[in-house]
Amino acid sequence: MKDSLIPENQNKENIIELASRYVCPGRVETFKMLGSVPVMGRREGNYFWDIDGRKLFDVHINGGTYNLGHRNLEIIDAITEALGYYDIGNHHFVSVARTNLAEKIIKLTPGNMHYTIFTPGGAEAVDITIRTARKFTGRRKIVAFKEAYHGHGGLGLGAGGYADMAHFFLSDHPEVEFVLIPFNDIEAMRNALKNGDVAAVLSEMIPATSGFVMPSEGYFSEVKKLCGEHGSLFIADEVQTGLGRTGKLWACQGYNVEPDMLVIGKGLSGGIYPIAAAILTEEVGAWLKEEGWGYSSTFGGSELGCVVALKVFEILERPGVLENVNAMSEFVAKGLADIQESHPFFTEVRQNGLVIGLRFDNPHGGMMMAACCYESGLWAFPAGFERSVLQFKLNILVDQKACEEALLLLEKAIELCEDKFLKGNS
Ligand SMILES: Cc1ncc(COP(=O)(O)O)c(C=O)c1O
Known part of the structure; x- marks a missing residue:
């Protein structure tokens, strides 16, 4: 590889300066404010290394992108083999890799799923589901949650906590198009749907950017029932919650709800080649017969991405993989409870499988903890909309030894945080 592409051979300060000049000035400033600007170097399994040499156990895993760990060797073998034959392919054509993947997805998704539309990223897949809901119902309004995040691109930006970002780019939509209500509030949902003018309810299964707020018992069944009563679809x-992260292949299975459309992304890429998808029932996807080019994207369903995603599903279907998620989540739950006992600063665990948010007794506790985690050797990130929460997301292939290590590093970070920020405050 060319020297200029080998991260470890670069001067960290220089790269940060250049990034600030040419790529992401605002972001660099924010990282500086948080105390460190990580630059990713080597990566492997549970870890990546900052180019200054710091080894970090990754419990942010980029929202599930590294659901199978960093540079999973089986995924690398699959893409290496595919490169002997395939390229991106031509998105206009029928494709063997794309069709195989779609067939696999439909076999593994709940309910009456039928069509898969492939996109380069999650936001674009969300965008398709919104358009589909509007086309199917003839209505414009989308009900979403103030706590939600559905990506920065496309229509989904207006449908969540970053709606002000849509406004920033003069790309917001009139209020009639997106109605934002609080999550877990069934009365607000009843009220939002009652006029029969809502195309769809768009929902994360567990709002990640708000720190994994767990849905209350029976909430989604009730939401789906209301959708049915008022002719609205459920997306x-x-x-963030699919592909085994909750111990089931899809979180919606655990909440007993069959969506009309399902959006997947991040981990579908195996952490190696971008691919995402919107999955639709035959009924709502009827426009695909009417308009063959109703959606089109050069990189949507790239054949290399399809080969990778097929390998991701092959791994997920293996005996023992989902069982491992359940066993490790139980182990981690016990470990977290033990840590909590001796650290009153650590107030709450929100957990479904390996989807985990940790709440701390300070409005900025998640931010403070992220800084201390970096020092202890853990890469963790606070929840964007709820800064008291730290996201703690292990990949699904971790073993007990790795969980023990992550818990140890977490406890060390809590101790650092108590020393650094809390001494003298009590
Ligand atoms: C729940 C959820 N939906 C959609 C997206 C958007 O995906 P992408 O960043 O691939 O556009 C994200 C990204 O973080 C997400 O967390």
Whole structure:
């Protein structure tokens, strides 16, 4: 590889300066404010290394992108083999890899799923589901949650906590198009749907950017029932909760709800080649017969991405993989409870499988903890809309030894945080 592409051979300060000049000035400033600007170097399994040499156990896993760990060797073998034959392919054509993957997805998704539309990223897949809901119902209004995040691109930006970002780019939509209500509030949902003018309810299964707020018992069944009564569709965004992260292949299975559309992304890429998808029932996807080019994207369903995603499903279907998620989540739950006992600063665990948010007794506790985690050797990130929460997301192939290590590093970070920020405050 060319020297200029080998991260470890670069001067970290220089790269940060250049990134600030040419790529992401605002972001660099924010990282500086948080105390460190990580630059990703080597990566492998549970870890990546900052180019200054710091080894970090990754419990952010980029929202599930590294659901199978960093540089999973089986995924690398699959893409290496595919490169002997395939390229991106031509998105206008019928494709063997795309068709195989779609067939696999439909076999593995709940309910009456039938069509898969492939996109380069999650936001574009969300965008398709919104358009589909509007086309199918003849209505414009989308009900979504203030706590939600559905990506920065496309229509989904207006449908969640970053709606002000849509406004920033003069790309927001009139209020009639997106109605944002609080999550877990069934009365607000009843009220939003009652006029029969809502195309769809768009929902993450567990709002990640708000720190994994767990849905209350029976909430989604009730929401789906209300959707049925008022002719609205239900879209499940499983970009962060799908692909085994909750111990089931799809989180919606655990909440007993069959969506009309399902959005997947992140981990579908195996952490190696971008691919996402919107999955639709035959009924709502009827426009695909009417308009063959109703959606089109050069990189949507790239054949290399399809080969990778097929390997991801092959791994997920293996005996023992989902069982491992359940066993490790139980182990981690016990470990977290033990840590909590001796650290009153650590107030709450929100957990479904390996989807985990940790709440701390300070409005900025998640931010403070992220800084201390970096020092202890853990890469963790606070929840964007709820800064008291730290996201703690292990990949699904971790073993008990790795969980023990992550818990140890977490406890060390809590101790650092108590020393650094809390001494003298009590
Ligand atoms: C729940 C959810 N939906 C959609 C998206 C958007 O996916 P992408 O960043 O691939 O556009 C994200 C990204 O973080 C997400 O967390």
